[in-house]
Amino acid sequence: MNQLCSVLAIKYPIIQGGMGNISSPKLVAAVSNAGGLGTIGCGTMTPAEVEERIVATQQLTQKPFALNVPINVNPYTKELLQLAITHKVPVVSLSAGNPTLYIEKLHAHHIRVIAVVASVKHAIKAEQGGADVIVAEGYEAAGINSDLELTTFTLIPQVVDAVSVPVIAAGGVGDGRGLAAALMLGAAGVQMGTRFIATQEMPVHQTYKQRLVDATDVETVILGRSVGQVRRVLCSPFTSSLLADEGKGITLADYQERTSETYHIKGAMEGNEQGGFMNSGQIAGIIQDLPTVTTLIETMMDDAQQCLNRTLLNTFQNSVRGVQL
Incomplete structure (x- = not known):
């Protein structure tokens, strides 16, 4: 095991x-x-x-x-x-x-x-x-x-x-x-975290899930570098406004207030991209569907096993080809 x-x-x-x-x-x-x-x-x-x-x-x-x-x-x-x-x-x-x-x-x-x-x-x-x-x-x-x-x-x-x-x-x-x-x-x-958001069982706003399905490889952004408190989120009107204020010199207190769970809930649970934010990792770019959790986990295990098997097979084949007969 x-x-x-x-x-x-x-x-x-x-x-x-x-x-x-x-x-x-x-x-x-x-x-x-x-x-x-x-x-x-x-x-x-x-x-x-x-x-x-x-x-x-x-x-x-x-x-x-x-x-x-x-x-x-x-x-x-x-x-x-x-x-x-x-x-x-x-x-x-x-x-x-x-x-x-x-x-x-x-x-x-x-x-x-x-x-x-x-x-x-x-x-x-x-x-x-x-x-x-x-x-x-x-x-x-x-x-x-x-x-x-x-x-x-x-x-x-x-x-x-x-x-x-x-x-x-x-x-x-x-x-x-x-x-x-x-x-x-x-x-x-x-x-x-992000991949489990995009499942049937996760009760967040459908807008959040759809944003993850539609996301490209550059759909996330880092907030908080200017105040030393890093957070990765989906790009949105809210996050663009916050980034602009960081560029002008936002205070730590203001940043903490605007990235509080109040605004997280507005984005994630209410689907409000003007008034709140949605957390997301860079992995959003590969999300293409909204499976059940069971389907997601079982598919991951099967795909991982196939990847590992191919790696072992390729390693074996390459080592055999390298043998001088």
């Missing part, structure tokens, strides 16, 4: 990203029921709001799922982790902050911990702090990202070489080819 699947007690090495306040129990359960690991994103939600989603998810699946807590984003980190303990959530994903402060307590309650990092240095620290799994995220990914801007293709092999726990590749993965590539780089699996 794949090492990651063994650690997390899942069938397939495919993890769903957190997605902040638009996280949906329906999607989380669909991913877990299909053999992956669904994830409830806490975003900036209150403990009461998160607890409601935990309970709803548990009513929809008996399979393992995760709770993603963005440490420096949500002011209720300790309360949210207590919810994971109380409701016996089997996996907690920690991002946007130092995960080592919380791992020991979670392990005391037999909860597996995933640490999301964007550099080799942070991966090493997370492993030393006890993380069971590392998600190494390149800046191709959607939403809040690292200002280091390391790409997935360069980051994954370096993190794999630096740690001994399973590494999950995130950012720029949306099909079986991406999964196969991640495995070839040494990762034990992949985490996806």
Whole structure:
């Protein structure tokens, strides 16, 4: 069995990203029921709001799922982790902050911990702090990202070489080819956010889904470089206006307000591209359809296997051709 699947007690090495306040129990359960690991994103939600989603998810699946807590984003980190303990959530994903402060307590309650990092240095620290799994995220990914801007293709092999726990590749993965590539780089699996948005089970506005289906390779843009808080989103009138204001010298406070979950919900849930934004990774350019989660995951696994088989066959054939008879 794949090492990651063994650690997390899942069938397939495919993890769903957190997605902040638009996280949906329906999607989380669909991913877990299909053999992956669904994830409830806490975003900036209150403990009461998160607890409601935990309970709803548990009513929809008996399979393992995760709770993603963005440490420096949500002011209720300790309360949210207590919810994971109380409701016996089997996996907690920690991002946007130092995960080592919380791992020991979670392990005391037999909860597996995933640490999301964007550099080799942070991966090493997370492993030393006890993380069971590392998600190494390149800046191709959607939403809040690292200002280091390391790409997935360069980051994954370096993190794999630096740690001994399973590494999950995130950012720029949306099909079986991406999964196969991640495995070839040494990762034990992949985490996806944008691709799961474009599925039948994700209850976002249809405009959002259609934008992903119609997206070209240059449909996303980076916000926040001017204030040191990087976020990747779909191009839109709202993001164009915000970029223009960055060019004029936007304040950090104004930027944070205009990229808050309030505007995220306006874009993603209401389909309002004038008044809000839609997170998206660069992988949007390869999205062509809106499958069910089960179809997506099973197709990815089949396609990844075919890619790996072709690679092995080509390697064998080339080595045979090189033999001097």
